[in-house]
């Protein structure tokens with residue numbers, strides 16, 4: 670809790686007056702959004718671009734103005750959490766099911782800042798099950814193709830029914846024993862018909878904010 674607050678709040682250092690800010694989803698970036706809300710009340714002028722309905726509701730609640738894609742020219746910075754960060758700053762994301770919108774926003778942003786507590790920092794990706802967003806049609810067929818890539822997919826459930834993303838899709842949480850080439854796996858998954866997006870974010874992060882052993886904030890640059 671305290672660790673998430675420390676790294677989450679530090680990310681506001683990357684936000685300057687007048688910026689369009691991609692707002693990630695999850696319990697770490699939550700603290701970034703709360704802090705940004707406080708700064709907005711003190712006069713900071715920003716436009717937020719949320720990556721989920723949950724984040725949009727939070728941002729509105731704390732007073733961050735929400736932008737419309739038609740009205741903005743660019744996203745200056747996107748700030749988001751991660752489920753795993755490897756030594757090359759590649760990520761697994763999507764534990765909260767927001768991976769598709771998160772990847773769209775991160776890709777569009779001039780800078781992508783990741784807030785991650787020390788347990789998320791790993792040598793190699795894969796201990797966390799890789800979320801893969803799929804259309805609800807023909808999931809049994811899509812599942813077979815994921816298995817052919819070496820994955821063990823499990824359809825995410827919520828209260829006894831398939832979990833549905835903000836985009837009306839399902840999620841397979843996939844065990845992959847070997848993610849030695851995340852870029853290749855990301856590409857192979859995304860060419861399966863039925864797969865909308867997967868939670869591998871390869872070569873996208875510019876800076877990861879985490880903590881060292883003494884709980885000092887650490888900035889790791891690409």
Ligand SMILES: O=C[C@H](O)[C@H](O)[C@H](O)COP(=O)(O)O
Pocket residue numbers: 693694695696697698749750751752761762763764765766767768771
């Ligand atoms: O879909 C959810 C996102 O990818 C989150 O950024 C990720 O799951 C990390 O969330 P948290 O900060 O709550 O661990």
